[in-house]
Amino acid sequence: MEYIKNLELEKLEKKIEELGEPAFRARQIFKWLYQKNVSAFSEMTDIPKKFRAILDNTFHIDSLKLLEEITSSDGSVKFLFGTRDHYVIESVWIPDPPRYTLCVSSQVGCAMDCAFCATAKLGLKRNLDPGEIVDQICLARRSQVIRNKITNLVFMGMGEPLANFENLIAAIGIITQNLGLQFSSRRITVSTAGLVPKLEKLGEMGLQVNLAVSLNATTDETRNFLMPINKKYPLKELIKACREFPLPKRKRITFEYILIEGVNDSLEDAKRLVNILKGQRAKVNLIPFNPHPGTKFRRPEEEKILRFQKVLFENNMTAIIRDSRGEDIGAACGQLGLSYLMKNKEVSKHGASGTGF
């Protein structure tokens, strides 16, 4: 059995023809899957009954299973999803009217090994399929709490999206398809730790998505320590690739900068950041570190955070302090997934048949 949400429209058309029906059925099915968000072929009432039975024997509809939905006191919602091989991934919905953003995962775990990140401790288990990426949106849309309200998508959940490039692009294809999830690419942000060749490839594809770069340091020494990917693609290369990235009109690259006490929060760091980003269409998100169990890092004092921001302001840069939302549910990068995996060792292990749930 295949997972139908892994297939982009053209691939589904081909498959439907192989099953003996005209290709236009794929367009009907796409509407049911993504606009009506059904969970059973029996609900697809304009498809002949006989063919619905064939579809039912050929495909799974959902690629993920909702395990838990946890609402934070600040209104954000964390979704925990189970995969067919019994891993747990997460998405977080962040209401900030008129923006309602879903933060989506792209991998189970992550190989990037960033020193400040809880997900990094899992290592990389595997890439998510296109259907598993897309289904985070479909299943979240079924939630009674969020009631279909998702205006923006950010690929900032578990994993490095550009390390799962092919599946990411296939998923974006379904997400932006007219008959699919109908998101404008301008409402999609892909975040990277700095995989330079893939960042360049993304730019060449001309998808017009927004780009966020997790920067977090202003010297190679500190960045090597915080983000080992920097040893392969150092700051200079990363910033050059950012400068050459074809941005849509009036768009800027978002640079994420997690402020960590005594590591990257000095005035010198702030001044270097100004220099590094000089001439770049950029906005900076300053994110005070949100400590999680087992970390040695601390959040800087409020005064230090404001001083850092002031240096950027004085140099005419846009710099917004963003506290992680949903701290009480562990919504910052990978935290709840990690604690869940720790508590439910049997859930985190392989062992499923691989044929659904």
Ligand code: SF4
């Ligand atoms: S911060 Fe992002 S890229 Fe780095 S280890 Fe965590 S999930 Fe991976």
